Amino acid sequence: THLDAGRIAVGEGAKAVALHARTASQRYSGEADWSEIARLKDHVTDVPVLGNGDIFEPRDAVAMMAQTGCDGVVVGRGCLGRPWLFAELAAELNGLPAPAAPNLGEVAQIIVRHGELLADHHGEDKGMREMRKHVAWYLRGFPAGSEIRSRMSLVSTLDELRELVGSLPADTPFPDDGHGPRGRQGSPAKVALPDGWLDDPDEDVVPAGAEVMHSGG
DSSP states (O other): OHHHHHHHHHHTTOSOEEEEOSOTTTTTSSOOOHHHHHHHHHHOOSSOEEEESOOOSHHHHHHHHHHHOOSEEEOSGGGTTOTTHHHHHHHHHTTOOOOOOOOHHHHHHHHHHHHHHHHHHHOHHHHHHHHHHHHHHHTTTSOOOHHHHHHHTTOOSHHHHHHHHHTSOTTOOOOGGGSSOOSOOOOOOOOOOOTTTTTOTTOOSOOTTTTOOOOOO
């Protein structure tokens, strides 16, 4: 079906197509099947094809592009609490030296800026509730201590966020176990499609219930 979707997207004027190489039933379990990205790349030749799935380190992007022939990558969970990954990817793909990983003080500055942007977008109350999960990803592997982590999981104001990150030991280097997979994990699950969804692939009428919004990201 992703081959048909790619073909249809190009026919409708898409300038690029991307594939997250997991099935709906797989969710975030197991490994992404990069061979399906290669199939899509062979099938769609008029626009760039981007691959997504299990890009957690710069070397993963290089490996995906080499194995599949895709034109670029899309990063999802890999950048959670690690937005500097994009600078690392750019350096790797352009043959440049890797930028230095941030120490805890630099990560703290990024946390505050992230919180400020969320507050600007959502308002401070909702922004800080959103920020709670991101803080856990930012602090992965750092010796922040259980008390700070617990208080950050309940942070409710920007001033409180600034106070908490200001108490972190700024000179702590980026930890080795701060790399690797992050974000959602889980087990496979049964997929339920709307009645009639697969009866006729060429039918233009959308089955009832298909418009219900749901995000797996």
